[in-house]
Amino acid sequence: MHRYTFVLIQFVFLLLILFAAVYAAKRLWSRSAGRDFGPANAPAPSRASRTGESLLILLLGGLTWFLTASTRSTGGMLFDLDQLTPAVARANLAAAIVAGVGVVVCALIALRRTIPAVILAVTLLSAYGFILNSGFDFLGREAAKQQAPIEWTIDLTGTDAQGADLWVNGVHLGKTPVTITIDEFLKRVPFWGAPPETVGEDVLAVPEHFPKWIVERKLTRWIELELPSRPARGAAPGARGPVYYAKARSGDDWGCGYTRGSSQSTFGDEYAYSSIGVTFPGRDRRLETLLDQVRLADYRPSADWLSAFETYGPDGWNSLRKAARDEPRMQEVIDAWADARYGTSRVTDADSAWLVLDRIRREAEANRQYTTSSVAGRAIELIAPMLDPERLATAAVEYIRTARYGGYAYKMQDDGRYEFSYPRQERRGGDGLDEQYPPGAFPVAHAVYAQSLLPDPPAVIQAQIAPALIRWQDKTDIAAALGGGEVEKYILRRDTYRIEPKDFRDRKYLSNYGYINRWFWLGMHLRGQAGRNFRRLHKNQLFELLGKPTIPNVMEGTLSQEPYDLLFANGWGGEYWPRFKARTAGQNQFLKIWWEYLVRMDAPPKMFAETLREAHVDNSELRWALEHNGKLLEPERLRAVADAVEQAIDRDPAIIKDATDDWQRREIKKYLENFRQNDPQYCARALMAQLRGPDRKDGEYPQFAGQWLAEQKPSHPLVGMLEQAPEAALRQKAIPALEARPTPDHRALLDRLAADADAGVRAAAQEAVTRLSQLARRNPKEFAAK
């Protein structure tokens, strides 16, 4: 029997039961009450009751119809028909019209007979709800989904060059992000089956210099782009679909990437997404030139410079933030940018600060976008101390109280700070972003968080905002980070001495540890004295948790997991060390993990030597441990650790397993030497010594040191050493690096070299100074993104 027939029979059966029940109830009622005054020949109900009951059916039936038709969670899509295929939309509309008209007809019937009208209305509306929300695909949604055209979005990653032109197999598809249905793509774009003939001609060899060698990256304009397709049942993992060849151009620059592996495709139910990783070398150079111009202007950007820089969007912002990591004065440029755009320097009181916040809120609403990591975010940080905390709290609590969901509101960054972002919804497929806080809430959340980080944060944050986050949104993690008396009661009055959750409401999922008791976890992150007391009392629970990862072996990356962050942040690394050592001894590459643990617990250098003796590993294990931890140690500690380990090995070479012959000992010395090279000062001294040494032809001579510094490390200590070198040839090697990053310090060094005693050095330096002067005078708009 067809399943729809079966459903229909069920309906009719239910209807009959309903009628029978009503009839029986009526008979029973009349008999039990002994009534005889309602015979069939009694007068009909009055006009008041007929009109009233008709209106009630119209009103409540209409309400039920509206909620059924509009509640998306139960299949009501009447007001979102544009998101359905035409056939499904038509079926949806037809069902809604039948149900709606049915309600009106029932209201008309009620003008004469109420009972049939009510029964008919209930049946109709129940059937309407059933059609929309039953497991049976009455409206053909599933079938339509299978046949629906798949929208494919192709975008670029690794750059914010929005609006780059995209060609695939020679066909211009438009500007990125390109959205096209797969059917249309197949119609418009020919399939070549083989790489284009010009693929070899468009190769761009990008040399990357290191002190002693060159690596040549071969980039090409042609990027392989796989046509996304629904994974076929039984297909081999990693099986590839048809391959096309894409090219992207931004202004005059062609995007470059690796031919294979630069693009990735995902395939959802209704959409496909492909990203092509390219860089635009010309664009990158222009952006770097703009940064040089602002260095030449002593970090005081002009209005022209800012307007040119803004054309790079998030790429510009990211390049400034990156430069500011080892060039702190770049922060002045960021602040000047925030000031130029939002007038942050003119903010003198709470009212003017509120005007800036309000403007950023309006911008966020208009652009449907806000992120902490932007010039607007920096402006918020600058004005936050001046904002009226009470007014800010009122706005924040209103957002919290009225938002339906807050799931995507924030995330914790690597440094433990919260980032508030409202991402632009670019893909179809629904991330649920339309059901979160409005974009304007994000600057407010950021301002609150910035105020909470002040040395003396406003009390209203703990008194109003943190409780509101729990009360209206159950956002306990961020509330715990804000702290306060009410939040403490909410968390600490739970059973926190277990690490296992009691039921699903107590659960928190922790990667590698599974579900844990969230109250224990929240207590461990609680702010203030209560949090400190809690952590002291629950130290053993944390140790217990650390011993129960779902992955039995401790592997690389384990120590950057959150429970270990807690362990080291509270200074319990030493106390847990014996247990950690016992648990991990003998595992693959365990010395590497041991030393990483010691690095994080800030252990004295002699402990590295002691653990080496205890581990008794072979020299390959030692090499892995040195290579891995050399990147983690601060230069000063690195030197001390290297000395301690070297002394231990020198005293007793047998602590390294099988290190019996001279060759193995020489290898160990080489590993230690490489380990020390992670200290820039040591590295610079070693390179200087080699540069001064005889010209070796075995590849060990740092013949590319000058290019390496200019390209990759213009702030390396070697630059200063070269500039100070008595040998003219070495001084000359410093010039490209000084020119590559014309900071005030570097310009002073260049000026000194421009008056050097050696004519060659002097001439080269003067040429560099001239080039920089010319660059400083050029209009920044020449370097704007095209």
Added chain:
Amino acid sequence: MKLRLFLWLMRRLRPITTVAAAVACGWTLLVPGPLYESREWPLLFILAHSIAITSALGRFMTPQFAWLHGRGYSRAALWSHTMAAAGAGALAVWIPAALIVATPARSFVHDRLFTSPYYPIMQPRDAIEIWQWLWTYLALLPLMAYGWIRESQPTRGMMGGWLLVIAAIIAGFSMLNITRPGEFPRELVNGAYGLAALICLIAGRRLYRALEVRR
């Protein structure tokens, strides 16, 4: 206002009000956890209380009502005082329960006496629940009163009124269940049921004139 009539009607509600107030206050004061987690119980209680109130005031076939209708009061006065008594009976239960929630009494007891983690943090959220309780009374009482009045008409189809009332109540409870306070759909449901209550009041007042009272 006819005080004697009103008091007579209120006397009929006295046992119901006493029991209902005790249950409502006890539950409101002692139920653990935030009130939104046990939303269904107050709604069921209000339904039961409304049934009790309207049946105490709406069983017109009893000798007591036959006696009352023979005391010379106009039908308009009888109807308005019956409605006022029903409202007063509901308020007599709602007000103390609402005060327990709105004043820090409930929060204080759970915070200090039971050391509940939810208090005082959830007290403002509890406070918004009481308005839904009041609105449910305001919607249910006229609907049910209409059911009794309609049933006592000397006309055919007396079950029709009850069938409509039962369908309206079931639909209303379902809609309360799928909507959240403060959101548009909930306001729409509350508004529609307010309007339905008004229709029932107007129609009930007109029908009351033709009410059949029998010993």
